[in-house]
Amino acid sequence: MTDAATDPTLLRPHAEQQYAHELAALARLDDRPRPPSWQLSPWAVVTYLLGGELSDGTVVTPKYVGPRRLMEVAVATLATDRALLLLGVPGTAKTWVSEHLSAAISGTSTRLVQGTAGTSEDAVRYGWNYARLLAEGPSADALVPSPIMTAMRDGAIARIEELTRIPADVQDALITILSEKTLPVAELGIEVQANKGFNVIATANDRDRGVNELSSALRRRFNTVVLPLPASEEDEVAIVTRRVEQLGSALELPALPTAADEIRRVVTVFRELRQGVTTDGRTKLKSPSGTLSTAEAISVVTGGLALSAHFGDGILRSADIAAGILGSVVKDPVADRVVWSEYLEAVVRERPEWADFYRACREITG
Incomplete structure (x- = not known):
C-alpha cells in the first residue's frame, strides 16, 4: 500500500501526511515538557508553524508568516481549558493555521466540523445509525459520534470551521462541552467526559458579523486570536x-x-x-x-x-x-x-x- 505522505495521486494531502517527516523530526528531538496527550511541546508546535532548522539539520518549512507572538498565544491557549477562536477576514490563513495546529498537537487534523447554515446539532454532538436504532432501539452500537465527541474520547483537538455560519441554536450545543468538558447522551443516560488533551479550534470570518453571531456565553468559552493580513x-x-x-x-x-x-x-x-x-x-x-x-x-x-x-x-x-x-x-x-x-x-x-x-x-x- 502506498504511504499517504508520499502518494502522488493525492491532490491535497492532510498536513500530517504532507509534513510527516518534519513532525517526526520535531518529535524525535523535542525534549521540552508536553501537555497531556500532545505529540509535541508547545515550543515545538510553534517551531513547526513558523519554521526553522533543527539540531540534526532538518529544515522545518514555515507554514505561517506573521507575528510569532500570535502563534505563541494560540498554542498556549490550547494548553489550557480555553478553546481557541481564530478570527480574521477571508484569506488570512485561519483554516491553514487550524489544520497545522491540530496536526502538530494531536497528530491528525481530520476531526473536523464544517460550519454551514445547514449544520445540525448531530454534527456537533452525536447522531444515530437509524437502521440499528429502529431495529434495536437506542444503544451504544447505534450511536454515531461527532468529530467533537471522538476528540473528547481521544484527548485530542477538534476543529470547527466557519463557526458563525452555524445556526445559533446549534452553536449553543458547544457551551456544555466547552465549560463542563462533558457531552451528555440523554437517550442512553450516560455522558462522555473529555480526556486530557481535548480542546477545540474554531475559525470565524469577521466579515460575517450579523450572520449568526456568537452569544456572550459561548464567546466567553473562547480565547480569540485575530489573524491579520500580511504586514508587508x-x-x-x-x-x-x-x-x-x-x-x-x-x-x-x-x-x-x-x-x-x-x-x-x-x-x-x-x-x-x-x-x-x-x-x-x-x-x-x-x-x-x-x-x-x-x-x-x-x-x-x-x-x-x-x-x-x-x-x-x-x-x-x-x-x-x-x-x-x-x-x-x-x-x-x-x-x-x-x-x-x-x-x-x-x-x-x-x-x-x-x-x-x-x-x-x-x-x-x-
Missing part, C-alpha cells in the same frame, strides 16, 4: 510564491521560474486596492467590495500558471493573470467595475513597465 508586501509575495509552488507541484503544472514578476504584480494590485492608496502613497483609490485576500492572489497566480502551461508558451505573462484579477476585483458588476476602470486609468496606465499588463486588462475588461 515582501511577506505576502513570499506566502503567495510558496503556496503557488506547492499547488503547482500537486497539480503537476510545469515549474515556471519566470513567475516572480507577475506574482509581485498581483500582490501589488491587491494591496493597493485593499488599502485604498498606491504603494508610493501619492494616489488615493477606491476599494472594491471584495476582500482581495492573499488566498485569492494565490488562486489568481495558480490559474495563470495553468493558462500559460496549457494554452501559452510556458511563461507566465500578464495576459495569463488579467482575467483572474478581474474576477477577484469585480464582485459587484456595477460598483466594482467602476473601481477597476479607475484604477486601470489612474494607476496602471501611468506605469510604463506595466504597459503589457494594461493592454491585457483592457482587452479582457472590454
Whole structure:
C-alpha cells in the first residue's frame, strides 16, 4: 500500500501526511515538557508553524508568516481549558493555521466540523445509525459520534470551521462541552467526559458579523486570536510564491521560474486596492467590495500558471493573470467595475513597465 505522505495521486494531502517527516523530526528531538496527550511541546508546535532548522539539520518549512507572538498565544491557549477562536477576514490563513495546529498537537487534523447554515446539532454532538436504532432501539452500537465527541474520547483537538455560519441554536450545543468538558447522551443516560488533551479550534470570518453571531456565553468559552493580513508586501509575495509552488507541484503544472514578476504584480494590485492608496502613497483609490485576500492572489497566480502551461508558451505573462484579477476585483458588476476602470486609468496606465499588463486588462475588461 502506498504511504499517504508520499502518494502522488493525492491532490491535497492532510498536513500530517504532507509534513510527516518534519513532525517526526520535531518529535524525535523535542525534549521540552508536553501537555497531556500532545505529540509535541508547545515550543515545538510553534517551531513547526513558523519554521526553522533543527539540531540534526532538518529544515522545518514555515507554514505561517506573521507575528510569532500570535502563534505563541494560540498554542498556549490550547494548553489550557480555553478553546481557541481564530478570527480574521477571508484569506488570512485561519483554516491553514487550524489544520497545522491540530496536526502538530494531536497528530491528525481530520476531526473536523464544517460550519454551514445547514449544520445540525448531530454534527456537533452525536447522531444515530437509524437502521440499528429502529431495529434495536437506542444503544451504544447505534450511536454515531461527532468529530467533537471522538476528540473528547481521544484527548485530542477538534476543529470547527466557519463557526458563525452555524445556526445559533446549534452553536449553543458547544457551551456544555466547552465549560463542563462533558457531552451528555440523554437517550442512553450516560455522558462522555473529555480526556486530557481535548480542546477545540474554531475559525470565524469577521466579515460575517450579523450572520449568526456568537452569544456572550459561548464567546466567553473562547480565547480569540485575530489573524491579520500580511504586514508587508515582501511577506505576502513570499506566502503567495510558496503556496503557488506547492499547488503547482500537486497539480503537476510545469515549474515556471519566470513567475516572480507577475506574482509581485498581483500582490501589488491587491494591496493597493485593499488599502485604498498606491504603494508610493501619492494616489488615493477606491476599494472594491471584495476582500482581495492573499488566498485569492494565490488562486489568481495558480490559474495563470495553468493558462500559460496549457494554452501559452510556458511563461507566465500578464495576459495569463488579467482575467483572474478581474474576477477577484469585480464582485459587484456595477460598483466594482467602476473601481477597476479607475484604477486601470489612474494607476496602471501611468506605469510604463506595466504597459503589457494594461493592454491585457483592457482587452479582457472590454
